[in-house]
Amino acid sequence: MRDMTKANVLSAYSGESQAHMRYAIWSDKAAKDGFANVARLFRAVSHSEKIHAKRHFMAVADSFGAADNLAGAGFGYGETLQNLEVAVGGEEFEIAEMYPVYKAVADLQAEKFASVGFFRALEAEKVHAAMFHRAIEAAKAGKDVELGPIHVCPDCGFTMEGDAPDRCPVCGEPKANFVTYA
Numbered sequence: 001m002r003d004m005t006k007a008n009v010l011s012a013y014s015g016e017s018q019a020h021m022r023y024a025i026w027s028d029k030a031a032k033d034g035f036a037n038v039a040r041l042f043r044a045v046s047h048s049e050k051i052h053a054k055r056h057f058m059a060v061a062d063s064f065g066a067a068d069n070l071a072g073a074g075f076g077y078g079e080t081l082q083n084l085e086v087a088v089g090g091e092e093f094e095i096a097e098m099y100p101v102y103k104a105v106a107d108l109q110a111e112k113f114a115s116v117g118f119f120r121a122l123e124a125e126k127v128h129a130a131m132f133h134r135a136i137e138a139a140k141a142g143k144d145v146e147l148g149p150i151h152v153c154p155d156c157g158f159t160m161e162g163d164a165p166d167r168c169p170v171c172g173e174p175k176a177n178f179v180t181y182a
């Protein structure tokens with residue numbers, strides 16, 4: 001793999017790894033404070049980020065070494081509203097800057113596997129940001145967010161709410177394989 005794409009893959013791997021854990025921790029916090037749907041949302045999105053981390057990990061599976069964290073992953077243990085606001089900030093950075101730039105570099109360098117991984121993550125992050133915004137609006141009113149069943153595609157991490165489509169719109173995985181957080 002070309003050096004610039006590899007650096008970006010390692011950065012994305014460490015960013016997604018931390019997001020996976022951060023959301024799991026914030027899920028527990030939301031559950032403890034009575035936000036059952038926010039807890040479920042964080043749990044589903046945590047799963048999605050793990051799938052992204054794995055894809056990036058596998059993109060560099062033929063090499064060994066340390067992955068420095070270049071992604072600027074956030075941390076902090078606040079109230080649920082604050083945790084959601086940090087979460088949406090991270091998602092929006094990935095949507096507006098990180099993944100489009102990483103994908104452009106991978107395309108320029110003809111690194112197809114990495115490019116597809118960046119694209120898949122980008123598509124899921126858009127949904128995560130929208131769901132977190134809904135949860136923020138509810139939390140500002142002192143309420144838990146109303147959310148139907150949340151489905152996570154096990155192949156690409158795409159995240160869907162409500163009635164699941166027959167196939168993942170991003171990677172084509174059949175609905176029967178989706179993991180549902182209801």
Ligand SMILES: [Fe+2]
Nearest residue numbers: 091124125128
């Ligand atoms: Fe995300």
Ligand SMILES: [Fe+2]
Nearest residue numbers: 153156168171
């Ligand atoms: Fe998918």
